[in-house]
Amino acid sequence: MFERHGFVFHPHATPSRGGSTQIALWTVEVPANAESERHQVDKEEVFHVLDGRVTIHDVEAGRGDTVVVPPHTDFRLVGGPATVLVATSVGVTGSVGGQRIDPPWAR
Numbered sequence: 001m002f003e004r005h006g007f008v009f010h011p012h013a014t015p016s017r018g019g020s021t022q023i024a025l026w027t028v029e030v031p032a033n034a035e036s037e038r039h040q041v042d043k044e045e046v047f048h049v050l051d052g053r054v055t056i057h058d059v060e061a062g063r064g065d066t067v068v069v070p071p072h073t074d075f076r077l078v079g080g081p082a083t084v085l086v087a088t089s090v091g092v093t094g095s096v097g098g099q100r101i102d103p104p105w106a107r
Contacts, residue, residue, distance in 0.1 A: 002105050006031045007077070009105035015090055016107050024106035025087045030054050030080035038076045039096040041103075043089040045069045052082030 002009040008029040013020035027050065030036075034054075047056050047067045054060075056067040057075035069075050077084070094101045 005037065006034060007036060009103075011105040014105070014107055020090070022090055023087055024090050024092060025085070026105045028077075028084050028086060030077055030082040030084060032081045034077065034080040036077040037096050038074055039094050039101075040072055040074050041069075041088065041092050041094040043071050043092040045086060045088045045092075048085040048087075050083045050085055052080060054079040054082040054084060056084075 002011075009026055010029075011017055011024070011026045013023060013025040015021055030052065045068070047061070047069065049061045049063055049065050051063055053062045055078040057069045057073065059067045060079075061067050088106060090106070092103060092106050094103060
C-alpha cells in the first residue's frame with residue numbers, strides 16, 4: 001500500500017508482486033472531494049470505477065464506467081469518494097510539476 005496526497009494505492013499485479021511481467025494493475029482509493037496533482041504518464045492508462053464517482057481527465061465516471069487516458073496527456077482525478085481499478089504497462093513513468101516519478105505501485 002502506498003499513499004500520496006490522500007490517495008491510497010493498492011498494487012495487485014506487478015513484477016515486484018509476481019504474476020505479471022507486462023501489465024501493472026492496482027486500485028486507488030480516491031478520498032471525498034479530492035483533487036490529485038495534475039500529471040501525465042508515458043503509457044496509456046485505463047481507469048475502471050469500482051465504486052463511487054470521480055472525474056478523470058475531465059470525464060465524469062461512476063460505478064462500472066471506464067476512462068482511457070492516452071500517454072503524455074495532462075490529467076487529474078477529481079471528486080470521490082471512489083475506488084478505481086487502474087491498468088497500464090509495466091515500466092510506466094510519470095511527470096508531476098516537471099519532476100519525473102516512478103510510481104512504486106506500478107513496479
